[in-house]
Amino acid sequence: MKSLIFILALISTTFAITFNCEFRIAPYADFPDSIYTCDNAEVLNIDDGENLTAVYGQHESGMSNSDVKGLLTRTSPDLSFFPRAIENFFPNLEVFAIDYSNITVLHGDELNPFVNLTWFGIYASPLERISGNLFDATPLMNTNRFISNNIKYVGAELYSN
Numbered sequence: 001m002k003s004l005i006f007i008l009a010l011i012s013t014t015f016a017i018t019f020n021c022e023f024r025i026a027p028y029a030d031f032p033d034s035i036y037t038c039d040n041a042e043v044l045n046i047d048d049g050e051n052l053t054a055v056y057g058q059h060e061s062g063m064s065n066s067d068v069k070g071l072l073t074r075t076s077p078d079l080s081f082f083p084r085a086i087e088n089f090f091p092n093l094e095v096f097a098i099d100y101s102n103i104t105v106l107h108g109d110e111l112n113p114f115v116n117l118t119w120f121g122i123y124a125s126p127l128e129r130i131s132g133n134l135f136d137a138t139p140l141m142n143t144n145r146f147i148s149n150n151i152k153y154v155g156a157e158l159y160s161n
Contacts, residue, residue, distance in 0.1 A: 021057035
């Protein structure tokens, strides 16, 4: 019986969100200097959960996930929600962009783990609603871009800080 439970647990954790990254040092967004990024991240295995459980890709020499300051996911049509637990892999994000997803709502707590975030954007997605407290836990935020979306509602407090 114990081995059956172990096999079921193993099967249930094999299918979760993973990122396949191109790690590189590159200019990014509006940053004057190059930063270490997980660029063109391919989002995989979205079927079974909202948490990021693995990151793949070859790091630059001497670099690790903790050195990653920028994350850009591209062409993720199966991604219909904001991935959780990203901070477990990339705790020092300053720049975060999600392109070509199917995210329709941004809730207020989704950016809370990213206290160093200064730049955030969602591009070419069916985004319709943005919570007014989305940036409450990101005191360094100075640039955000919501381009080519279908925004119909923005919480009144979004830019109050």
